[in-house]
């Protein structure tokens with residue numbers, strides 16, 4: 001018996017009630033059907049095509065696709081030799097996934113302060129957090145903006161400290177003229193549901209050299225040395241070390257390839273949206289927009305600061321008014337799971353109590369930033 005399934009044509013379009021939402025360009029449906037019909041859903045040529053398309057988009061020799069942004073961070077740290085006893089400098093102002101990746105390799109997070117204007121670590125705040133045990137620095141490219149650690153480069157190199165970038169917000173952004181990912185660091189991207197390029201779920205690491213790439217490919221494939229193709233043609237395989245099931249399935253890669261083909265639109269629409277927010281928010285008393293360096297970045301969110309004593313009430317009022325406001329992020333050094341590594345972080349703590357993130361996704365219409373700004377103005381005025 002055969003049953004016909006149809007793609008629902010009347011799915012609701014997300015609006016300002018959603019803080020974030022994936023945006024499909026259309027051909028993702030066809031691409032998924034094509035891979036479903038092919039009958040091979042794991043790591044296939046589809047994954048490898050996506051990797052080489054990512055590499056040419058970023059302007060790098062190679063990219064390793066993995067299961068998520070979190071696994072990208074974990075595998076990158078592992079490939080860089082970070083393990084138990086090592087310290088990794090990381091901002092507290094990030095998604096908890098960043099810190100969990102540090103713990104996943106057995107290392108300890110050493111929290112660093114942020115610049116209150118950008119919510120990113122700086123060369124100075126990282127320098128202040130370094131200890132004799134620091135083996136890696138993990139800057140988070142908050143909102144999509146590149147983090148410039150160049151003033152610290154010589155010092156990091158001298159101390160053999162690796163930089164692993166959490167660029168989950170920053171796919172497509174630029175550092176100077178180069179794309180983030182093309183500046184020589186181990187850069188990690190997330191292609192999760194609400195990231196600016198989505199695979200449904202997925203991630204990628206930009207290796208620094210072929211040795212990184214080989215280590216990452218073995219790690220993501222259960223520690224098996226041979227490629228899937230080699231394995232299929234042989235009677236055995238060699239498990240050479242630690243590994244996870246952490247590859248990017250063909251189904252997810254197929255979605256990502258369509259998304260990547262529409263980058264121009266993603267970049268244009270996200271810049272336009274962020275700029276419209278900046279203008280709409282400019283004259284609201286007590287509101288400060290967190291700058292994402294829109295000329296060089298592909299913005300992932302729009303964060304504002306409001307007075308501490310009004311933040312929680314404003315959050316509730318906006319939610320009640322149907323505005324999908326969020327908080328990115330509650331500081332990690334105050335989380336129960338990370339208490340062992342807490343230390344005073346006044347800038348991060350104040351930010352955590354002032355910040356709100358406004359609805360930001362490509363379904364929003366041109367008038368929406370002004371509508372959200374009006375709702376924010378009224379909520380702050382207590383109306």
Ligand SMILES: *Cc1c(COP(=O)(O)O)cnc(C)c1O
Pocket residue numbers: 068069070071094095097098140166168169190191192202203
């Ligand atoms: C989304 C995100 C991650 C984790 O990526 P996943 O693909 O969800 O595992 C890590 N860091 C930051 C800053 C993120 O926003």
